[in-house]
Every structure is written in structure tokens, then in C-alpha cells.
Amino acid sequence: MHKTEEKLQAFRRLLEVMDELREKCPWDREQTLDSLRNLTIEETYELADAIMNQDLEEIRKELGDLMLHIVFYSKIGSEKGAFDIADVLNGICDKLVFRHPHVFGEQKVKDSGEVLQNWEELKMKEGNRSVLSGVPVSLPAMIKAHRIQDKVRAVGFDWDRREDVWDKVAEELQEVKYELGNGEEHDKMENEIGDLLFSVINAARLYHIEPETALERTNRKFMKRFKYLEKKAREMNRSLKDMSLEEMEAIWQDAKSI
Numbered sequence: 276m277h278k279t280e281e282k283l284q285a286f287r288r289l290l291e292v293m294d295e296l297r298e299k300c301p302w303d304r305e306q307t308l309d310s311l312r313n314l315t316i317e318e319t320y321e322l323a324d325a326i327m328n329q330d331l332e333e334i335r336k337e338l339g340d341l342m343l344h345i346v347f348y349s350k351i352g353s354e355k356g357a358f359d360i361a362d363v364l365n366g367i368c369d370k371l372v373f374r375h376p377h378v379f380g381e382q383k384v385k386d387s388g389e390v391l392q393n394w395e396e397l398k399m400k401e402g403n404r405s406v407l408s409g410v411p412v413s414l415p416a417m418i419k420a421h422r423i424q425d426k427v428r429a430v431g432f433d434w435d436r437r438e439d440v441w442d443k444v445a446e447e448l449q450e451v452k453y454e455l456g457n458g459e460e461h462d463k464m465e466n467e468i469g470d471l472l473f474s475v476i477n478a479a480r481l482y483h484i485e486p487e488t489a490l491e492r493t494n495r496k497f498m499k500r501f502k503y504l505e506k507k508a509r510e511m512n513r514s515l516k517d518m519s520l521e522e523m524e525a526i527w528q529d530a531k532s533i
Contacts, residue, residue: 290360293346297354308351315344327491373397395429406430418487420476428480437481444478447471500530 277285296303318340325333346360353359374397376382377390384390395406406426410419427433434440451467454460479486507526508515515523 289342289346293343293350297350303347306347306351308348311344311347311351315341318344327488373401391425391429392431395426415487417472417476417490420473421480421486424477424480434481437478440474440478440481444471444474447474500527503530503533 298304318337322334322337322341325337345363349358349360349363352362372379374394375390376393376397377384382393384393398409399406406429407423410422410426414422424433447467447470451464451471454464454467476486479489504523504526505515507529508518
């Protein structure tokens with residue numbers, strides 16, 4: 276691994292490359308904070324894919340892409356006279372020092388749960404009026420639900436016994452079934468299914484399962500098995516539309532064994 280000076284030199288090189296691009300490349304000169312936004316979201320998902328695949332080389336590459344975006348935003352900020360990369364880095368360093376008094380101060384903590392609780396309390400001192408104020412509006416709903424639950428847990432709003440959450444899941448499932456048998460009014464069904472999903476996500480959190488990761492693994496598993504089903508159908512010169520559910524189920528069971 277590289278020494279600190281080598282790391283600083285590499286970062287300095289990126290800053291210099293960014294300066295050159297902004298001055299001499301027509302495409303880079305045209306970019307704005309707004310135009311980069313969707314690209315940054317795309318790069319973040321590409322990093323997430325690489326992490327799911329445990330592809331360390333791809334993770335390295337995607338981290339580089341995200342680092343470029345951070346430097347790019349900072350360059351635009353400096354051109355506007357608002358902030359530069361030093362402001363960005365000093366800002367996060369100051370925040371980390373302030374929110375870790377058990378590391379940089381005299382405060383004592385017994386575990387990571389207390390660290391999170393202190394973190395939320397310190398955020399309130401910084402001017403946040405709600406523990407939920409830091410949850411981005413544009414987060415995907417599942418990730419947002421998990422983040423909301425994690426944040427309120429930090430201030431003690433959580434189940435005393437995690438096993439009790441299954442009663443809540445069962446209750447929400449019954450309410451969904453009730454609405455299904457009571458006219459299937461769309462808005463009510465949507466609300467109840469939303470409540471059911473929220474409770475399942477809560478259960479996953481309590482058992483230290485990342486629901487987004489769990490669902491993505493199931494997505495990939497399903498896609499792999501369905502592609503196997505399509506492949507077998509082609510080998511049989513059959514169309515899935517013409518196959519019975521029983522025929523497809525038999526192939527599906529084979530797919531589960533590979």
C-alpha cells in the first residue's frame with residue numbers, strides 16, 4: 276500500500292488534471308452542478324453493483340469515478356466563489372471530530388449503539404430540528420425506510436424485544452388481507468401494503484439484515500432461474516406462453532438446484 280505522501284501526491288494530481296480538463300476540454304467546460312447530478316447517481320449505483328459482486332478491482336474503478344465527481348463539484352464551487360475542495364475536506368473533518376468526542380475528546384461510550392445515539396444528539400445541537408432531517412427526500416423508498424428506522428432507533432424509538440416485530444408483521448399482513456376481501460379499494464390497499472413492507476424492513480433491520488441487499492440478491496437469483504427456464508424452453512422448441520404452469524414449475528425446481 277502507498278505511503279501518506281504518495282496518497283497526497285495522487286490527490287494533488289487529480290486536482291491538477293481537473294484544472295486542465297475544466298480549462299481545455301469543451302465537454303468538461305460545459306458541465307454544471309445540475310448536469311453532473313444524474314451522472315453522479317449513476318456512478319453511485321455502479322459502485323453499489325461492484326460491491327454486491329465483491330469485485331474489488333471494479334470497486335477501485337468506481338471509487339475513482341466518484342472521487343472525480345467530488346473534485347468536479349468542488350471545482351465548480353470554487354469558480355462560483357462558494358467553496359473549494361479544501362472547504363469540503365475541512366468541513367467533513369470538523370464534523371467527524373465534533374461528532375466523535377469519544378475519540379477526539381474525553382467522552383466515554385460502551386458500544387456502537389451509544390455512538391449512534393450521541394451522533395444524533397450532536398446533530399440536534401448543530402441545528403437539526405428533527406432526527407429525520409438528514410434523510411434525503413430522493414432516496415429509494417426501501418433504503419429510505421431502513422434509514423428512517425435506524426435514525427429513530429438512535430433516540431430510543433425501537434422495539435424492546437426484536438421478536439415482537441413479527442407480531443407487527445402479522446398484524447399488517449392481516450390488514451392487507453382484510454382490504455383484499457373488502458372491495459379492493461386501491462388507496463387503502465396501497466396504504467396497507469406500504470405498512471406491511473415497512474414492518475418487514477423493520478424486521479430485517481432488527482436482525483441485522485440490509486433489506487436492499489437482501490432483495491437485490493433475490494432479484495438476481497430470480498433472474499438467473501428465469502433465464503434458465505427460458506433456455507430450457509428454447510431447447511424444447513417451446514414458448515413459455517404455450518407451456519403450462521406445471522411444466523414451468525418443474526423446470527423452475529431444476530433451476531433451484533444449479
